[in-house]
Amino acid sequence: MSATPHASDPAIDPALYLPRMARILEVTPLTAREKYFKVELPEPLGHRPGQFVMLSLLGVGEAPISISCGPRADNMLEMVIRDAGSLTHVLHGLKPGQQVGVRGPFGSGFNLDDFYGKQVLCVVGGLGLVPMRSLIQPILAQLDRFASLTIISGCRSPAEELYRDEVRAWERLGQETGKVRVIRLVDRTQNLPWDGQVGLVTAPLSSLPIDPAQTVVALCGPPVMYKFVLLELTARGLSHAQIFVDLERRMKCGVGKCGHCQINHVYCCQEGPVFRFDQIAHLPEALQ
Ligand SMILES: Cc1cc2nc3c(=O)[nH]c(=O)nc-3n(C[C@H](O)[C@H](O)[C@H](O)COP(=O)(O)OP(=O)(O)OC[C@H]3O[C@@H](n4cnc5c(N)ncnc54)[C@H](O)[C@@H]3O)c2cc1C
Ligand code: FES
Structure with a gap:
């Protein structure tokens, strides 16, 4: 023993x-x-x-x-x-x-090597912008190494928008460089001032000007969002191997000892929280 x-x-x-x-x-x-x-x-x-x-x-x-x-x-x-x-x-x-x-x-995190040279699409819901910013920042810092960056970021209302000024700075960078596109959405304006779109993060996906063969997607948000975004991306011709999902589970130890974070037999704290979707799509508990 x-x-x-x-x-x-x-x-x-x-x-x-x-x-x-x-x-x-x-x-x-x-x-x-x-x-x-x-x-x-x-x-x-x-x-x-x-x-x-x-x-x-x-x-x-x-x-x-x-x-x-x-x-x-x-x-x-x-x-x-x-x-x-x-x-x-x-x-x-x-x-x-x-x-x-x-x-x-x-945890695993994102590997920038998976994104170099690609049209990067980040789809973000609510608090998902917090980890996604850790990927967006290095991409913006070396933009010439990527074909383009599209950020679709949604939250429930204008009052819940995170990193408000920074996201607008990304938007301005997009106007200057032509390589960054930022789409900001809220579910409802709740009568607050709002200069973005109203709707769910899935809405822009069907008409987004991307080449599916050249696209890699990063998804961070509530699990309920993933199912619908994955359906739209599949309809656009993307395979599960082109999609990275950030999955959160209850965690206690963070180092593979307690089992709190398990998705079936997979330890989310070690093998995740970021997974290439084709590697977990078969697990019944993956998107719960
Ligand atoms: C990989 C990972 C990354 C995270 N990143 C962030 C982050 O950047 N910012 C942030 O604010 N939170 C984040 N969370 C969630 C955060 O860990 C929980 O909100 C926190 O554990 C709550 O602790 P507490 O003692 O304040 O609440 P508690 O008193 O323990 O619980 C309060 C409420 O939160 C619920 N809760 C507890 N843990 C979680 C959890 N893991 N997910 C969802 N609900 C939970 C409980 O069921 C309860 O309803 C992350 C979770 C994971 C697994
Ligand atoms: S959090 Fe303890 S095993 Fe993953």
Whole structure:
């Protein structure tokens, strides 16, 4: 019988089990429920787009939170946290100068090699923009390596729009370069000012000027959105191997030990949360 790995074992990367303390530099409300956090780690995180960290507060708890910035050489980590429960509520009360624990980065993430030279289509729903930004930023930083970038981003109402100013800056970049297209949608305007479209993120897909053979898709959003987006993409002639989905599951350990995150036999915290869809399409629980 093999011995149980322990954090003190030199063969085990301590970053798996031991949080590093990070200092909060900025906390900015983005909506009534979501706040942007910028924290400084003792060393660079060294993450890929689409990975996540386990964020903790001593005596309160720990939760998986997506990394919202592209790979970077400095020690900064950006996140957006929704006030959803016991830990996230306490996190919302923190101020610059206070500390949080960070384990990770964890998970598969997106591999930029899958996107180079392609027409990249990012379809985003709600909080999905948080991890998707970690892919969009490196694409925009080296736009000449991609054929084009289309971002379709939807949320329920104008009041729930995340990264409002930044998304408009991406839109302006599109007008300047001709290589970026941003389509912003809300389900309903709720009588608030809105300069985008009204409808679901599936609506623009049927008439989108893309070459299906040259397109690679990244999907981040609620599971209910995936089923309908996948139907539209299949109708456009895209195969499941051209589509990467970011799936979230309840997670506790983040390192393949507790089983909380399982999709059938697949550990979402390790093999996901980003999957090429053809590799999980056969799993009955994939899109639940
Ligand atoms: C890979 C991954 C990335 C995530 N990224 C982000 C992010 O960038 N920003 C963000 O705000 N949240 C993110 N989440 C969700 C976040 O982890 C949960 O909201 C958090 O665990 C809630 O903790 P809490 O103690 O505040 O709430 P609790 O008091 O534990 O629960 C409050 C409510 O949230 C529900 N809940 C708990 N965990 C989850 C979960 N994993 N998914 C959905 N509902 C949950 C509970 O059922 C309950 O209804 C992510 C989750 C995963 C798995
Ligand atoms: S979160 Fe524990 S096994 Fe995946």
